[in-house]
Amino acid sequence: MLTINVAVLLAVIVIFRLRRRTEARSRLDEKFTVVIVLALGVLIAPTPVGHEIMDFLGELASGVTQASR
Incomplete structure (x- = not known):
């Protein structure tokens, strides 16, 4: 039986969606x-x-905040 972790599946979907060109995306x-x-x-x-x-x-x-002081 094959089990798929939902978080891993969503991560793969996000990676594929973000690889597409910005101009090709609708709102x-x-x-x-x-x-x-x-x-x-x-x-x-x-x-x-x-x-x-x-x-x-x-x-x-916290490092960025301290560095900006």
Whole structure:
């Protein structure tokens, strides 16, 4: 039996959608891409990888804030 992780499937869809040329996208297409990316974020957030990404972005934001002072 083949199982597919939904987060991995959404990540693949996002990669393929973002590879297309910007001029070829309609507004509805762009909104659909945003919804898919938000759903991917919701699926990744509670995982250990999501926590690592959040920690990294927090440290990056704090470093940028301190550097600008």
